[in-house]
Amino acid sequence: MVKQFGLRPFHRMHDGILIxxxxxxxxxxxxxxxxxxxxxxDDGVVxxxxxxxxxxxxxxxxxGGMFRMNCSLDATSKKFEHVxxxxxxxxxxxxxxxxxxxxxxxxxxxxxxxxxxxxxxxxDLETTRVTIRRVVKHPYAPPIAEEESVEENVEPxxxxxxx
Amino acid sequence: xxxxxxxxxxxxTHFTAAILVAIAALTVIALSYAxxxxxxxxxxxxxxxxxxxxxxLLKQTALHLxxxxxxxxxxxxxxxxxxxxxxxxxxxxxxxxxxxxxxxDWVKEINNFLKQIIRKNPxxxxxxxxxxxxxxxxxxxxxxxxxxxxxxxxxxMASYGVDYARAQALRELLxxxxxxxx
Numbered sequence: 001m002v003k004q005f006g007l008r009p010f011h012r013m014h015d016g017i018l019i020x021x022x023x024x025x026x027x028x029x030x031x032x033x034x035x036x037x038x039x040x041x042d043d044g045v046v047x048x049x050x051x052x053x054x055x056x057x058x059x060x061x062x063x064g065g066m067f068r069m070n071c072s073l074d075a076t077s078k079k080f081e082h083v084x085x086x087x088x089x090x091x092x093x094x095x096x097x098x099x100x101x102x103x104x105x106x107x108x109x110x111x112x113x114x115x116x117x118x119x120x121x122x123x124d125l126e127t128t129r130v131t132i133r134r135v136v137k138h139p140y141a142p143p144i145a146e147e148e149s150v151e152e153n154v155e156p157x158x159x160x161x162x163x
Numbered sequence: 164x165x166x167x168x169x170x171x172x173x174x175x176t177h178f179t180a181a182i183l184v185a186i187a188a189l190t191v192i193a194l195s196y197a198x199x200x201x202x203x204x205x206x207x208x209x210x211x212x213x214x215x216x217x218x219x220l221l222k223q224t225a226l227h228l229x230x231x232x233x234x235x236x237x238x239x240x241x242x243x244x245x246x247x248x249x250x251x252x253x254x255x256x257x258x259x260x261x262x263x264x265x266x267x268d269w270v271k272e273i274n275n276f277l278k279q280i281i282r283k284n285p286x287x288x289x290x291x292x293x294x295x296x297x298x299x300x301x302x303x304x305x306x307x308x309x310x311x312x313x314x315x316x317x318x319x320m321a322s323y324g325v326d327y328a329r330a331q332a333l334r335e336l337l338x339x340x341x342x343x344x345x
Contacts, residue, residue, distance in 0.1 A: 009322075011327055018318060041260075041262045041263060041323065042262045043263050043320075043323040043324050046263075046319050047319070048319070053345075062344075064315045064318060064319060066315075066316065095304065095305075095308065096301075096305055096308070100233055101233065101235060103308065118308075118312060120232065120233050120259055121233075122258040122259065122260075123233075123258050129259045131315060133311075133315055135345050137345060
């Protein structure tokens with residue numbers, strides 16, 4: 001069954017679009033640990049976004065989201081390591097590590113893709129803010145096969161006309 | 164006679180001593196001057212080749228990025244320390260409890276600093292600027308990551324009070340500075 005997205009607002013960039021998504025639409029290949037919640041500010045819930053950027057030789061697909069976990073940085077970090085390795089992401093280790101913040105990077109074994117998980121522990125040590133960014137790079141290739149097949153079909157027809 | 168002898172014996176001694184003191188004083192002054200101009204803070208070891216004022220702008224940028232990183236140091240620059248007498252602000256920074264309106268204001272400032280950095284150092288990438296500033300590869304990565312993190316937050320909060328054009332402007336400034344968001 002095709003999901004009914006209905007009408008939804010999107011932001012037009014000069015080279016792509018950005019659409020806010022719900023937690024249900026979060027990509028399954030970046031599993032979220034149990035207990036994670038969308039970040040909530042005084043102005044409302046901050047929804048994740050899906051962003052498509054069209055570059056001349058590639059298409060960039062980026063998913064970004066900000067969340068909150070009601071546990072310490074260490075516990076959150078372990079939960080992420082567990083769920084990410086379960087779905088085949090390869091850990092590239094920590095980009096940064098300080099007393100209250102850590103950033104992990106994971107790469108994909110097949111796709112040109114990576115995930116960055118940035119964790120920042122609150123001062124009371126009870127909650128951790130999580131920022132996730134998944135970037136997939138799709139190389140652009142013109143539809144050569146289609147063009148060739150069109151030419152193949154056209155040539156005999158032209159020859160027939162000449163006769 | 165005694166006075167004459169004193170003149171003959173004491174005057175050259177006084178004179179020599181005075182000259183030695185003067186030489187010593189000049190040496191101390193020269194050394195201290197030389198030390199001042201040849202021993203800058205480690206972080207600004209190469210800053211001389213950057214346009215004047217760039218270091219201040221980088222510090223200001225890092226300070227605003229730090230606000231979104233719980234007040235932590237960014238790229239080796241001092242972190243943001245909210246005033247002690249403002250508990251609400253302190254809580255906002257330390258617990259990363261900022262609102263989209265805060266992000267909107269901070270991104271505005273960051274954009275403003277980045278514009279000036281670009282204007283002062285035309286055709287230089289951020290990496291080159293930070294290298295000249297004396298940052299290590301790790302610190303450069305950290306500074307760049309904080310900018311990308313800010314851009315992500317601005318995008319995510321675009322529907323709640325962050326001016327969309329402002330988030331887009333940050334992205335375009337990053338592209339101009341050769342910072343890949345991907």
